Amino acid sequence: MRAATCKGFISPAVFSGVRLDKNENPFDPPPGLIEELRLSLSSLELNRYPDQEAGTLRSAIAMHCGFPAEWISVGNGGDELLLYLVMAFVPYSGCLMTLSPSFSGYDHISRALGVRTRSVSLGFDGSRVFLDEEKFADAISAASPDLILIDRPNNPTGLTISVDLLSRVAGLTKGILAVDEAYVEFGGGSFLSEPEKLPPKVFVLRTFSKAWGLAGLRVGWGVSKPDLRNRIEKIRPPFNVSVFSQEAARVALGYSEWMRARAKRIAFTRDRFIEEANRIPGWRALSGSGNFVTLYSRGPVEPVRTAFDKKGIRVRFPEMGSLSEYPGTWVRIAVGLEEEMNAVLDTIKDLSGRL
Incomplete structure (x- = not known):
């Protein structure tokens, strides 16, 4: 690109x-978490590179979410995983599809990489924001996007697209559907509620920045089938999440x-x-x-x-x-x-x- x-x-x-x-x-992190991190700091080998596979953290996330560790990707914040998704799945002449408006990070990444973007407009009737589902389906058929990025809920409008509609989208598109669930812990349901129903071309993004209150650590994670994850792994540099961030995120999972x-x-x-x-x-x-x-x-x-x-x-x-x-x-x-x-x-x- x-x-x-x-x-x-x-x-x-x-x-x-x-x-x-x-x-x-x-809210500040709980005192118990801070104390555990203080005690563990002395045992961390800060002169060594971090585990490039983030194996211990991925296993802890797997226990937390109910998906196999082999399905888990870990990034330096959710933004890094979004970057890898665009790099891995949108070729030079390809197409990225988003909603308009949506998370500003999508536009930042697409402009930085010179990616062609097709946006589907949301509507507003003076009291609520809505998505015309048929218009969305027609746009997918017309643009044939390589990657569709959907933030759920939509940032900045707060619109939450139903899981049923996203399942339809996953079946309509020839490309990859990435569902950004950075805010899922605050309500609205999840694409990950039924592990056996996760479609093979869907990537679901999560983060420790929002509900966990650990934005300063920059740790994001995602779930996808192994074939999709392997494509991301080919893009990811080996030491992308620090020793301390991996340990802090692992400890935080004990405070769910x-x-x-x-x-x-x-x-x-x-x-x-x-x-x-x-x-x-x-x-x-x-x-x-x-x-x-x-x-x-x-x-x-x-x-x-x-x-x-x-x-x-x-x-x-x-x-x-x-x-x-x-x-x-x-x-x-x-x-x-x-x-x-x-x-x-x-x-x-x-x-x-x-x-």
Whole structure:
């Protein structure tokens, strides 16, 4: 593939206010996990390269998800596995298919690699975002994509495409279907709920960054049949996940009950926020099953941006792709602590009479 000039991700300087712009977990890891890592650090051979197969971690993930270790891929964050998927399955003259809008990382990867992309537009009726399923099926038939990347739920809209529809898509496409389930622990069901039904041309992506609250480690993982995984392994460099990250992710899997409890609490806060935001005149909070909520207002963006800046609340004004044709303002809010979400509600209440 041909590399292309593109704008990279820019990480802002350290910020001391309320950070709700990156869909991070607002809770610190449990003290027991931190203590286990502290104790294990002295035994890690940091002068040695990591296990290039991540065998111990893959076995632990297999125990966690119920799939064989031979089906598990591990990456330096989910983004790295997405990169390998495009490199492995989209040839020079091939086609990548996504939804519009969707996770910005897909566009970043496709531009960096010079890959031709076909996007299927989502619709908006003023209160909800939707996908025209027949239009989607027609687009697949017309474009014959080599790889379809679907984030579930969709980021930034929160739309969750049904597993039944994705199963249909897997049967329609001649290429690979990659389902990005980075937010699956917060609700919406999973493509991995029935191991025996995973189609041979499907890759399902997971991460330790969201529900597990370990974004700083950069560990992602995925499940696919061995033939598909072997294609990815031909692309992957040998030491892509560090010694410490492999050990930390392995230890974290022992705290799955803590993770599920925190994910449930975040989902509760999300649902309460959506209910409260939809009572505020001039605003619409889109339903979703991730750890974020996207707000829509017909008013201009600059007063909204200014109001959040003055309150010291960092939020995301996402690229909305096909939905940009709807005039107004789109704001994506990561679900934070309850007091942080109340501060967001106060901010949009103050704005409601001025937009």
